[in-house]
Amino acid sequence: MRLIDHDQLVPPDRTLIDRKDFNFHCHSGVRCFLSCCRNVDMLLFPYDILRLKQKLKLQSSDFVHKYTMVCEGSHLHFPGLKLRLTEDTLPVCPFLAPHGCTVYEDRPSACRTYPLERGVEHVGPGQPLKIHYFMTHHAYCMGHDEVRTYTLRQWERDQKLHDYNLFNDLWAELDAFFSTNPWAGEGKAGPYQQLAFMVCYNIDGFRAYVERHGLLNTFRLNKDERRRISNCDEQLLRFGFSWLEFILGGRKNLIPK
Numbered sequence: 001m002r003l004i005d006h007d008q009l010v011p012p013d014r015t016l017i018d019r020k021d022f023n024f025h026c027h028s029g030v031r032c033f034l035s036c037c038r039n040v041d042m043l044l045f046p047y048d049i050l051r052l053k054q055k056l057k058l059q060s061s062d063f064v065h066k067y068t069m070v071c072e073g074s075h076l077h078f079p080g081l082k083l084r085l086t087e088d089t090l091p092v093c094p095f096l097a098p099h100g101c102t103v104y105e106d107r108p109s110a111c112r113t114y115p116l117e118r119g120v121e122h123v124g125p126g127q128p129l130k131i132h133y134f135m136t137h138h139a140y141c142m143g144h145d146e147v148r149t150y151t152l153r154q155w156e157r158d159q160k161l162h163d164y165n166l167f168n169d170l171w172a173e174l175d176a177f178f179s180t181n182p183w184a185g186e187g188k189a190g191p192y193q194q195l196a197f198m199v200c201y202n203i204d205g206f207r208a209y210v211e212r213h214g215l216l217n218t219f220r221l222n223k224d225e226r227r228r229i230s231n232c233d234e235q236l237l238r239f240g241f242s243w244l245e246f247i248l249g250g251r252k253n254l255i256p257k
């Protein structure tokens with residue numbers, strides 16, 4: 001997923017495929033099998049990290065330390081996290097085994113969506129996001145020559161993209177808000193930005209923070225909502241996104257007691 005600008009809707013080397021069918025098939029018989037898992041340059045989004053750390057049964061801080069690198073995000077005001085590749089002669093994804101992907105059911109959004117790329121256009125506060133799909137063109141990928149046609153909806157279903165897209169859209173909204181530099185002049189890596197980094201990339205650390213500060217008791221949430229947020233990483237991430245918008249932007253999405 002990438003945040004896109006209306007003035008430069010189609011990124012370089014991509015073709016817009018909104019509402020068009022496309023031809024593609026990836027399977028273990030293609031000559032290029034697993035080529036796309038080598039030398040890959042991949043941003044990981046908050047929901048990607050949540051799913052991978054669950055799959056690997058790691059604490060989120062351990063996952064981030066072992067498998068990611070801090071990098072420039074989609075704008076200057078909040079960092080991103082990149083997948084850290086193995087340091088072999090030819091760097092490869094750490095989750096690649098000779099037979100294929102070892103985290104397939106929980107692989108990141110970019111791997112699921114490939115060869116497409118999902119673009120999110122932020123039209124303005126309160127406006128629904130505009131979604132676009134682009135076709136990438138990598139010479140090594142032979143899947144384009146295979147005979148199978150998909151519609152976008154079939155591709156989303158086939159790749160189980162629903163939950164990823166849902167959380168990535170919430171993240172895109174929040175990241176667009178971060179691009180307005182809401183850190184109250186505290187600069188990079190100040191206390192608020194560190195808090196936001198924890199919510200987005202270290203969900204287990206955020207859970208400990210919520211418990212330590214009795215955060216759920218400070219908002220009007222019913223028993224069922226509190227139970228779901230306490231017990232479910234996904235619900236906690238949603239709450240964390242809302243909470244950041246509340247404390248940084250004064251949004252009325254949570255009601256204090």
Ligand code: SF4
Nearest residue numbers: 037093095096101111
């Ligand atoms: S997560 Fe899986 S599909 Fe994605 S690059 Fe790594 S091995 Fe390949």
Ligand code: SF4
Nearest residue numbers: 026032034036141143
């Ligand atoms: S067809 Fe494309 S997506 Fe499939 S393994 Fe080959 S390079 Fe990767």
